[in-house]
Amino acid sequence: MVNQTWNQYVVKKGNKNIVLETIINNSPISRADIAQQTGLNKGTVSSLVSELLEEQMINEVGPGKSSGGRRPVMLLFNQVAGYTIGIDLGVNYLLGVLTDLQGNIFYKKKITYSELTYEEIEMRLFEVIDELKQAAPKSPYGIVGIGVGVPGTVNNNGEILLAPNLGWKNIDLKTVLEEKYGIPVKIENEANAGAYGEKRFGIGQDFDDIIYISAGIGIGVGLILSGKLYKGSNGFSGELGHMTIQANGFKCRCGNEGCWELYASEQALLNEAEKLGIASETNKRITLEDLIERAENGEKETIQLFEKIGYYLGVGVNNIINIFNPKQIIIGNRAASAERWLKKPIEKLMKTNTLWYQHDDIQVNFTEQATHSAALGMSALTIEEFLEPWDGMVLSQDG
Numbered sequence: 349m350v351n352q353t354w355n356q357y358v359v360k361k362g363n364k365n366i367v368l369e370t371i372i373n374n375s376p377i378s379r380a381d382i383a384q385q386t387g388l389n390k391g392t393v394s395s396l397v398s399e400l401l402e403e404q405m406i407n408e409v410g411p412g413k414s415s416g417g418r419r420p421v422m423l424l425f426n427q428v429a430g431y432t433i434g435i436d437l438g439v440n441y442l443l444g445v446l447t448d449l450q451g452n453i454f455y456k457k458k459i460t461y462s463e464l465t466y467e468e469i470e471m472r473l474f475e476v477i478d479e480l481k482q483a484a485p486k487s488p489y490g491i492v493g494i495g496v497g498v499p500g501t502v503n504n505n506g507e508i509l510l511a512p513n514l515g516w517k518n519i520d521l522k523t524v525l526e527e528k529y530g531i532p533v534k535i536e537n538e539a540n541a542g543a544y545g546e547k548r549f550g551i552g553q554d555f556d557d558i559i560y561i562s563a564g565i566g567i568g569v570g571l572i573l574s575g576k577l578y579k580g581s582n583g584f585s586g587e588l589g590h591m592t593i594q595a596n597g598f599k600c601r602c603g604n605e606g607c608w609e610l611y612a613s614e615q616a617l618l619n620e621a622e623k624l625g626i627a628s629e630t631n632k633r634i635t636l637e638d639l640i641e642r643a644e645n646g647e648k649e650t651i652q653l654f655e656k657i658g659y660y661l662g663v664g665v666n667n668i669i670n671i672f673n674p675k676q677i678i679i680g681n682r683a684a685s686a687e688r689w690l691k692k693p694i695e696k697l698m699k700t701n702t703l704w705y706q707h708d709d710i711q712v713n714f715t716e717q718a719t720h721s722a723a724l725g726m727s728a729l730t731i732e733e734f735l736e737p738w739d740g741m742v743l744s745q746d747g
């Protein structure tokens with residue numbers, strides 16, 4: 349009896365969402381095929397499809413292929429029913445994308461900066477969001493949400509507890525943005541966002557156990573375990589940039605010593621370059637882009653520097669492999685642009701230092717720069733939240 353009630357409840361709650369999901373994943377599809385695929389009866393499918401059409405979540409298109417008989421009208425997900433804004437807020441850059449409901453980028457904006465205060469970054473963030481908002485075509489639902497990935501620890505309420513490389517502590521950016529724009533806002537750690545972006549739209553689509561390493565000014569790690577984003581009980585997982593890889597090593601801002609990010613991040617690379625006296629021609633501070641240019645010109649000292657960073661990336665990757673037994677390691681964020689010099693030392697260290705039964709089937713990939721993992725991941729999370737009510741609306745009819 350209890351079981352039966354539970355089953356009825358689950359079925360009712362999910363029907364409309366199941367129909368919508370089936371259309372999203374199989375567009376174009378006929379009503380009959382939806383009924384067949386979902387096991388729902390044709391009448392139920394028909395009435396739910398009518399509701400979805402009225403809500404402009406789906407479209408009808410001309411007759412599809414038929415094996416004899418009348419050709420059916422096909423249904424398509426209306427991916428431009430609304431748009432999302434996904435932001436990757438880095439220590440020294442801000443990247444924003446405007447996407448449709450399937451993660452296709454319509455417009456993007458990137459700016460770079462260095463050493464700005466919170467207020468200054470907030471101002472830049474508003475400017476980027478305003479520009480993306482203006483670029484959005486007219487649609488039934490407009491901008492359905494804003495997602496911001498930040499390099500710091502974010503709790504389950506979207507509060508940024510600590511972003512050491514930005515110097516932020518207890519920042520409630522979610523409320524700030526919700527009050528200013530009046531639309532739902534999601535804040536997430538940028539490594540979690542990047543992991544999710546690669547799983548949904550990028551090179552992680554074929555794998556269920558993925559470690560995404562976001563190596564920028566600091567290092568964050570996003571975990572996809574059994575196909576799902578793993579966040580820990582309070583949302584604090586993935587602080588692996590602060591695992592100790594050197595006992596009695598450099599002192600870290602987090603209070604620990606010998607943290608991984610002090611040896612394998614963009615900041616580590618820049619610090620080492622300065623120590624070696626590799627200077628920028630323009631008298632400004634040396635940047636990753638300067639160093640990549642030097643390495644491309646065959647400058648030995650710089651190439652060795654990248655290889656050293658690659659070695660330390662490998663040391664951390666090795667630890668992570670032994671903890672999680674992943675199928676895929678994705679190196680993302682700024683470090684991905686130095687793949688040419690980082691990949692070999694990482695793979696070499698994996699071969700020599702990882703337990704023999706682990707390394708055979710692990711794939712190491714670098715993100716393609718054009719994928720914008722973290723910004724797209726925030727779009728994906730925002731889209732999911734937007735689609736949730738289709739679940740809930742049916743639920744409420746349930747009483």
Ligand SMILES: [Zn+2]
Pocket residue numbers: 589590600601602603604607
């Ligand atoms: Zn640390």
